[in-house]
Amino acid sequence: MTETTTQGAGGTDLAAAYRWAPLTEADVPAWADLVNHLARVDGTEEFLGEEELQEELTFSGFTPATDSIAVWDGDVMVAYAKVGVPVTPDHEGSGRGYVEGGVREEHRRRGLGTRLMDLLEPRAAELVAERHPGRTAYLRAGGGLQGSSASAMLERRGYAVVRWFNLLERPLGDVPEVPEVEGVSFVVPQPEHEEPVRVAHNEAFRDHWGSGPSAPEPWHDHWTTRAARQDVSTLAVSEDGEVLAYVLCGEYQPRELYVNLVGTVPQARGRGIAAAALLTTIAAASRSGAYDTIQLDVDSDSITGATRLYERVGFGPKLSMMSMQRPLPL
Missing domain, CATH: 3.40.630.30 (Gcn5-related N-acetyltransferase (GNAT))
Incomplete structure (x- = not known):
């Protein structure tokens, strides 16, 4: 994934201010730290260990070099996103793609989440078209808890709440x-x-x-x-x-x-x-x-x-x- 100069909130040059690169096995400790930070500050309790995240990089149908991005501030991973598209349609016959990720709390409201979606939504759409040509299709993402910043960003991008899941x-x-x-x-x-x-x-x-x-x-x-x-x-x-x-x-x-x-x-x-x-x-x-x-x-x-x-x-x-x-x- 090549870096692209883009302006974030307040005119920040996001490409210059941060390093953008695909997730790799060497990134797993920093990725786990970010994922568990997000689980704490967003209250989702979606905690994962390093071993589980390392396995995700090897899962069938997922290519980290094209299907993921990590954003770095020095040696700290401050944001990430990844996409996945099952090879089977849903039971209604629609193709489906999934987008996940998050931004470290102190780096929010700078446009990082929006830029990650700008980069990876098209990749998800491309995979859906390749794996499910001619089918109706959609992208799905977790919106977190009621009133989350993620849900507000997703709503601005055309997403709507379709279901609630109870833990x-x-x-x-x-x-x-x-x-x-x-x-x-x-x-x-x-x-x-x-x-x-x-x-x-x-x-x-x-x-x-x-x-x-x-x-x-x-x-x-x-x-x-x-x-x-x-x-x-x-x-x-x-x-x-x-x-x-x-x-x-x-x-x-x-x-x-x-x-x-x-x-x-x-x-x-x-x-x-x-x-x-x-x-x-x-x-x-x-x-x-x-x-x-x-x-x-x-x-x-x-x-x-x-x-x-x-x-x-x-x-x-x-x-x-x-x-x-x-x-x-x-």
Whole structure:
């Protein structure tokens, strides 16, 4: 990514005032410092460790040299942005691109966020056109909490709030009773479950807003990530070995377990399987002594009644964040 002279707020020459370059493996410590700074000052709690960010640079379909930019003030990373475009369309048949990033608090209101979007939105649009030619398409970005500076900037660029997601949390320590479900076994995921769970996930999320089928390569990236905690994840399996439901967890901050994915295939809903799988994970995490809390995000408008399910097993609301979207072409 070449540097481009541009004027920021107050007439600042952003190219002269800062160094602009793609993210590299050597940048991971500074990138982690910035990401966790943003999680603190913006109140999103989206903390990530160096290992997780290093893995992101190698994920399928992402090319750091063209799909990311870091902005430096000396040896401090003060802003970054990156884009990603799944190889599959969403379940409505639309192409989708994702933009993420942020600006260190003391460097805001200088035009850095706007300039990053000027540079990377066209790259996201280009990838969407390459991977989903002829389809309707959109770009999506996280708007953070109500009233965030990010949401204001995105709104000026044509994004609108399309959904709210609630972060729910439950304390650990108690070992809840897990109800039996006739004909269903609850097991810890094994390597041989990777593909059956992907197939089940694609079926389970077919009616979930904004989602699309997971292709094998990105699914493998997430299944094998170092943050995954398979020992406290749970699969619900039928007598003939079919995956009916799943609870897949990771650990991104010490002693905090996060549920990355939870779902039930449509034909198995209404039997209490998801609740029993969640309670199995909660019990395993409590018995391990390794975690103080368990968290998950849920679509506030989920048609499956997921929020009620989570509340029944002890989760309560912690914060809400918006998802924002704009149509393509730019």
